Amino acid sequence: MDLFSLPRLGVVVPPENPTAEPEFNHLLGTGLNVYTARFPVTPGTGLRRMLETYNEVLPDTLGDFGGMRLDATVVACSASHYLLGPEGDRALCEELSVRVRHPVRSSTQAVLAACEALGIGRLTLVSPYEPWLTDVSRAYWERAGLAVDGVVPVPAGRTPAGTDQYDPYAVPLGRIRERVRAHLGGRRTPDGSALMFTGTGMATLAALRELAREEPGRVLLTSNLASAWWARRATGARGGPVHPLLRRLDAGIRRAA
Incomplete structure (x- = not known):
């Protein structure tokens, strides 16, 4: 072509x-x-x-x-x-x-279009955002008719004062892997639900490839x-x-x- x-x-x-x-x-x-x-x-x-x-x-x-x-x-x-x-x-x-x-x-x-096509009604959010923006994100999905079962916060790192530092563009793959696996605890994803990685700036393709291999039936979505x-x-x-x-x-x- x-x-x-x-x-x-x-x-x-x-x-x-x-x-x-x-x-x-x-x-x-x-x-x-x-x-x-x-x-x-x-x-x-x-x-x-x-x-x-x-x-x-x-x-x-x-x-x-x-x-x-x-x-x-x-x-x-x-x-x-x-x-x-x-x-x-x-x-x-x-x-x-x-x-x-x-x-x-x-x-x-x-x-939302993908969730409708998949028959998805429930999300677990994996969020690199500051807490207030994660709350806004959750409210958006809930107002759209999707239940949010939980939130997995993924900070980019820690500040010198020991608090979480949020920057979607700087989240390392290892932290995504660690936070998601800790949240899932080996549990399978229920039918009709998806693991949703919020935002367009957090690099997720490598993490999704690993998660897809671990549970082929798990629904994985990113922006x-x-x-x-x-x-x-x-x-x-x-x-x-x-x-x-x-x-x-x-x-x-x-x-x-």
């Missing part, structure tokens, strides 16, 4: 996110061409205000693609869309889709994995090999259908 005849996916990411583009490219393989725009830097702004700013400037950031034809766009920033709640999130995505004349979805809406699945569906992408985790998710959805 001609490289430039492939469907085109736009991805909007926070300026410091080092994870989204590499994970999208690994997950989607050669079936889609991925193009990115980044939210503006907001120096001296607290986290909540920064996330609010992302929602405010999202229409302009989508405009940074100019006149390039896109077949779909993913807004790869879960945290800003948690603040909107599921209703506001859906309304904003629908408004933007009309404006740019192609489907636009947030990573949070992509997760980027669900977004990649949605992007293939929205663009009608058919060609090219995709990542084993995306094939695994596709197989689970086929079984649930």
Whole structure:
């Protein structure tokens, strides 16, 4: 297939996110061409205000693609869309889709679509966020009709004062592995539930590969994995090999259908 005849996916990411583009490219393989725009830097702004700013400037950031034809766009920033709640999130995505004349979805809406396709009604959240933002995330999923069975906090490290330090972009693989395994305690995941890794900035592919080997039937979701699945569906992408985790998710959805 001609490289430039492939469907085109736009991805909007926070300026410091080092994870989204590499994970999208690994997950989607050669079936889609991925193009990115980044939210503006907001120096001296607290986290909540920064996330609010992302929602405010999202229409302009989508405009940074100019006149390039896109077949779909993913807004790869879960945290800003948690603040909107599921209703506001859906309304904003629908408004933007009309404006740019192609489907636009947030990573949070992509997760909800994947849960619906899988028949998932319960989540265990694996969260790299500060506690207040984890609470906002939990409230989002619960308002969307999903029960949250528990939360596995995954801090990036410890401060000199001995408190947890939260930075989704700096969480090491070993800490993800340690926290998740300690929470699961060898238990199998109940039917109708998923282990959901929140956010687009925490690198999760290696951890998910290990967890998938340990329990083949466990439903594993991340913001980027669900977004990649949605992007293939929205663009009608058919060609090219995709990542084993995306094939695994596709197989689970086929079984649930």
